[in-house]
Amino acid sequence: MGKQRYRDILLGLGLLLSAAALVVWPQQSMGAMKDGLKLCANVIVPSLFPFFVLSSLVVELGMSRYLGRLLEPVMAPLFRVNGSCATALALGFVGGYPVGARTAISLYENGQCSKTEAERMLAFCNNCGPAFILGVVGTGIFGSGRAGLMLYFAHLAASLLIGLLFRFYRSEEGPRRWRQAGPQFQATSFPAAFTRSVTGALQSTLNICAFILFFTVAIRIFTFSGLMSTSSALLSTLLSPFGLSQQWAQKLLTGLLEMSSGVSSLTDGALTGRLSMAAFMLGWAGVSVHCQVMAFLGDSGLSLRTYVAGKLLHGALSAALIGGLLWFFPQEISVASYLVEQTEAIATLDFHRALTISAAWAWGMWLVFFALALYVLKKSSGKRGKSVL
Template structure:
């Protein structure tokens, strides 16, 4: 059955590419532009710094005040609390990157790695505040409220994970590793994550274009309209497929709850990116945790945005995102390609 389904989907997309080449090309072009202008600038630096903080051990010092408090709340080891913080401020790829590294080092079991991933997953503040807040609402206060809602949702999920059993992390030497090798390997890890993210976004843009052409978007819009989602009914399915499409949500009264829910859910494109970076980390419990996390985030966002003036939501959705430097984005992608190429040659040698 799986082989038949895979063959049918392959045949469908082959026909789509032959019949609608302009639509496919335009979708990929738009996706690449989004990666260059939004995704890479908002995620790469956070991802690289987060991985470096973990690999070097500096996070034990920098995050000590926060991990100490969190360890009392969550009843996790302080090192796990540090990974939790890095994952929720670094962006979607960071959590799975850090956890898969721990599993590769045999410091955590496969089962515990899968459980930990349930709460070590979130969009970083750079994207949520700088892009969603500024672009959708024209006010970073909304972005901050949405990020706080998503972060609190992750804390609740972490409490539930811990209530179902301790997560055991084997001890490791506590000395700092500030070598150039640590820095390069951290940037390499971030580069791999960005490469996976950008490729998957481009690929999913073609899937989304095909769904538009055959009318699935219109069908989904009608379905969500019946759920009283109003003007944003047409934005839900694209964001479920690729969460970066949350930037296209309209600033209606329920937009904050929609954005928070979609960001905590993550989207199918992100799920596939996580799978590509998982290196054997089991994903079943992580996937099951996404709907409860989305519901919690939506509820918290509704509460957190009540005090914000409704007038701020009426700002045109066409407000541009925070200015990005396309040249720097191109340089970043070029650096990613160079580092990946160097790593390939190093492993071959």
């Protein structure tokens, strides 16, 4: 039999075992689904939807073209991408997964950056949001705002370092040059852009929720079936030279699959190890987030390998930077301060509070983008006036 035949047999066996698991553990599966639905309803939808609408409007209305003219002197020499890619970088820093990746893909599909530039941006613009790292991980898990700040600083610094490294990716191709005629501010009518942005944002948010629900149920079933324990034992054996126990291997394996569940398990053990592993998980983002990015990639033709390599490097650099920061700024946190389950805390957040915070951030970013675009427009108009005189 050929490889395709073996692949089909294994796939069919996996589907059969998955169906059997749902029958054997129906209550556990339903409980995991309810927890995932709470997480999506209270946090994911209100926090991501406004940023998805914002990113679509910035690209659809051509505002990113004006930002490109202003930020070209910064983005081109540092990351070898044109200035409009700064939109994906900015939204990726404040919007959380996977707003930055979706914005980079939208820029490519709208012809505002080349394929190589989009792949460079995918490697480092898909980052965790500040609210999650500072509020949930720092305060909720470690009981320390200072620890959250250190994690966020390491996360952003690692992202920028990866951007500098990936400027050498296909180094023969530089950033796309602007046309002499200059960018057009409104590439399409506002009603059409607004309609497409809202409907597209809702579809993107639902896609993300679907992956979160799937991985929430999958991890729960893996745990009850003993597959997680077996896999963690194998992983600990492979990484035994690094001193990784089976307990830490299970935490790492959970974080590799789904980042928030992995971070929520870091409630005991040495502080240095927990912070380093949290930094790695936040940088790696988890298979769940990668599947969300794959859904956006679709038939775009952009390389998924570049994105995955960037995220793996992001996790490693974040962990290394945290180790360096802890060496210079040692932390002391009492045991009682971090005995909090993160996933439970997120799922019980108030919907209106999450929506208000996210909408405020989104509107603030919109005003910044709009002000920068008006500045470039005024500057361009002034130059044309002087040239006429």
